Amino acid sequence: DGGITQSPKYLFRKEGQNVTLSCEQNLNHDAMYWYRQDPGQGLRLIYYSQIVNDFQKGDIAEGYSVSREKKESFPLTVTSAQKNPTAFYLCASSIDLAGPYNEQFFGPGTRLTVL
Amino acid sequence: AQSVTQLGSHVSVSEGALVLLRCNYSSSVPPYLFWYVQYPNQGLQLLLKYTTGATLVKGINGFEAEFKKSETSFHLTKPSAHMSDAAEYFCAVTLNSGNTPLVFGKGTRLSVIA
Numbered sequence: 001d002g003g004i005t006q007s008p009k010y011l012f013r014k015e016g017q018n019v020t021l022s023c024e025q026n027l028n029h030d031a032m033y034w035y036r037q038d039p040g041q042g043l044r045l046i047y048y049s050q051i052v053n054d055f056q057k058g059d060i061a062e063g064y065s066v067s068r069e070k071k072e073s074f075p076l077t078v079t080s081a082q083k084n085p086t087a088f089y090l091c092a093s094s095i096d097l098a099g100p101y102n103e104q105f106f107g108p109g110t111r112l113t114v115l
Numbered sequence: 116a117q118s119v120t121q122l123g124s125h126v127s128v129s130e131g132a133l134v135l136l137r138c139n140y141s142s143s144v145p146p147y148l149f150w151y152v153q154y155p156n157q158g159l160q161l162l163l164k165y166t167t168g169a170t171l172v173k174g175i176n177g178f179e180a181e182f183k184k185s186e187t188s189f190h191l192t193k194p195s196a197h198m199s200d201a202a203e204y205f206c207a208v209t210l211n212s213g214n215t216p217l218v219f220g221k222g223t224r225l226s227v228i229a
Contacts, residue, residue: 040124041221042220043159078198090159094217097209097215097216099210102147102165102209102216103164105161106160107158108158111156
């Protein structure tokens with residue numbers, strides 16, 4: 001079955017440690033995205049990538065980093081510079097960024113808790 | 116730039132009552148519009164979308180939405196609420212000529228009372 005996988009579902013880390021969240025898709029989509037979700041704040045875009053080896057900052061990129069070395073994979077690193085990293089993180093993909101091809105497909109999410 | 120406003124962060128309805136979730140967009144050109152649903156601790160799932168053609172769009176789980184250009188609206192409705200409809204709902208907009216990600220509204224949490 002085609003889709004987006006995020007692992008793990010729950011992740012716990014100590015304060016000051018970097019942590020990498022995995023996102024893989026087998027939909028053959030060019031574009032991929034990372035969102036952060038906090039209670040009552042909707043979705044906030046962290047980074048997105050329109051094509052391999054290229055990515056753009058979203059609205060809240062500070063304290064995060066990404067890479068896009070393969071079409072299928074778009075890992076997100078939450079660095080120690082991120083002041084409030086505890087949140088629900090969602091990965092998504094779309095065929096492209098134009099018009100109807102901008103329809104996004106979402107993974108199940110990773111809940112990160114920093115202790 | 117396009118934007119989306121969802122009126123009401125929380126809507127509560129009785130089981131069997133009409134569901135109406137409001138979405139207004141701002142765009143200088145015809146947009147593409149989407150409604151997504153999110154159940155607790157899960158990712159978002161597409162409910163329905165408007166691209167071109169018929170302005171009344173039917174989606175999954177008995178939901179539908181009507182694109183009204185004159186009102187710049189894309190409200191989501193369901194004739195009879197079910198307990199399983201309790202979730203968070205997001206409206207989103209994009210443009211055909213755009214090269215940027217979907218713009219999402221802040222979401223509306225729907226509660227269904229037995």
